[in-house]
Structures are given as structure tokens and as C-alpha cells.
Amino acid sequence: MLTALPEGGDPVVVELGPGTGAFTEPIQRRLDGRGRHIAIELNPTMSEHLARRCPNVEVVTDVADNLPAVLADRGLSGADYVVSGLPWSAFTGSLIDTIAGAMSPAGIYTQFTYTWTRWAPPAKRQLHELREAFDDVAITPTVWRNLPPAFVYVSRLAPA
Ligand SMILES: C[S@@+](CC[C@H](N)C(=O)[O-])C[C@H]1O[C@@H](n2cnc3c(N)ncnc32)[C@H](O)[C@@H]1O
Structure with a gap:
């Protein structure tokens, strides 16, 4: 999920649905x-817990769909790296388009999927939406050490 995160500079990194804070x-x-x-x-319980645990993270209690407003409120023109831990149920409407539209031109979006769900209709729909919204969607090999095993979609607005 983090291998493409820039090692230099001052990127704007956004986590969507950080939950318990694994990333x-x-x-x-x-x-x-x-x-x-x-x-x-x-x-709010999760976000309060995360804000206490990680004081250097700007934790916002909100829905992921409000990403553009969250960035605008902070005077930021786009996110450079977006990491999603969101469940399928959060991907209603045009959330993937919203995420792509809120990213800087060289932005990268990472989203994991459990391997055993790969051929389920919501997963297929999500991959289709990613390919529509991003120029380049790379699929990592399955990480079998993860429980349950999972892989990552690494989506770029500009080709890698
Ligand atoms: C699968 S869990 C997070 C996984 C995370 N990697 C972890 O280790 O906990 C999904 C999280 O997304 C949050 N969530 C669900 N729908 C959301 C939405 N529309 N906007 C923001 N967060 C959402 C849930 O409250 C939950 O904390």
C-alpha cells in the first residue's frame, strides 16, 4: 500500500477510512x-482514538466523499498519495471519480482487495471504475502473508 509513497519532498498524504490505524x-x-x-x-470513536494515538496526523471525522472540501479547507490544491482502507459499502455513487478529481496530476491512489473476493461483482465493478478514472491501474501480486490474503490496486493519473 505504501511502496509508491514518495521518499522525498513534502507530499500531501490522505488516508480514507483509517479505522484502527494499520497504515x-x-x-x-x-x-x-x-x-x-x-x-x-x-x-467518531475511531477518529478520536486515532487522533490521540497519532498527534501528528490531521484526523477529520467525515465521509470520504468530502475529500475535496477537506483539502480546500486546508488550502491544499490536491492530494499526492491517497491510501484507502474503505469497505465496498463506502463506494457508492462516484467516490472513485471524486478521489481522482481531488488528486494532484502525479497523484497515486492505493486500494487493497482481499484475493478471495477478486471475482465478486463489487470487486469487478471497482476495477472497472478505477480504469475509467485513472490512466494506469497496476495490480500487485497477492500478499499471502496477509490474513486474509490480499492484493493492491496502485492507480495513477499519469502513466508510471
Ligand atoms: C476496514 S476498516 C479500516 C481498515 C484499516 N486498514 C484498519 O486497519 O483498521 C474501514 C474503516 O472505514 C471507515 N469508513 C467506512 N465508510 C466510510 C466513509 N464513507 N468515509 C470514511 N470512513 C469510512 C469505517 O468506519 C472503518 O473504520
Whole structure:
């Protein structure tokens, strides 16, 4: 999920649905004080817990669909790297278009999917939507050590 995260500069990194924060601390370690790290979590209990645990993360209690407003409120023109832990149920309407539209031109969006669900209709629909919204959608090999095994869609607005 984080392998394409830029190692230099000051990227604007956004987590959607950080939940218990499985990606939050690894992102903080990778950033090491660089850039901005914004986490948008719908559940206030989760977001309060995350804000206490990770004081350097800007935790916002909101729905992912409000990503453009969350960036605009902070004077940011786009996200450079978006990491999604959102469940399928969150991908109603045009959320993938909203995410793509809120990213900087070289932006990268990563979304994991459990391998055993790969051929289910929601997963197929999501891949189709990613391919419509992004120029390049790479699919990583399955990480069998993950429980359950999963792979990652790495989507870019500009070809890699
Ligand atoms: C599968 S969990 C997070 C997985 C995360 N990697 C973890 O380790 O906990 C999904 C999270 O997305 C949040 N969520 C669901 N729908 C959302 C939405 N529309 N906007 C923002 N967060 C949402 C849920 O509250 C939950 O915390």
C-alpha cells in the first residue's frame, strides 16, 4: 500500500477510512515529519482514538466523499498519495471519480482487495471504475502473508 509513497519532498498524504490505524503509523514513519498526513474517518470513536494515538496526523471525522472540501479547507490544491482502507459499502455513487478529481496530476491512489473476493461483482465493478478514472491501474501480486490474503490496486493519473 505504501511502496509508491514518495521518499522525498513534502507530499500531501490522505488516508480514507483509517479505522484502527494499520497504515497510519507506517505512513508517519515513512514521512518522518515531511509533508501533510490527513486521515478521514467516518466513525467518531475511531477518529478520536486515532487522533490521540497519532498527534501528528490531521484526523477529520467525515465521509470520504468530502475529500475535496477537506483539502480546500486546508488550502491544499490536491492530494499526492491517497491510501484507502474503505469497505465496498463506502463506494457508492462516484467516490472513485471524486478521489481522482481531488488528486494532484502525479497523484497515486492505493486500494487493497482481499484475493478471495477478486471475482465478486463489487470487486469487478471497482476495477472497472478505477480504469475509467485513472490512466494506469497496476495490480500487485497477492500478499499471502496477509490474513486474509490480499492484493493492491496502485492507480495513477499519469502513466508510471
Ligand atoms: C476496514 S476498516 C479500516 C481498515 C484499516 N486498514 C484498519 O486497519 O483498521 C474501514 C474503516 O472505514 C471507515 N469508513 C467506512 N465508510 C466510510 C466513509 N464513507 N468515509 C470514511 N470512513 C469510512 C469505517 O468506519 C472503518 O473504520
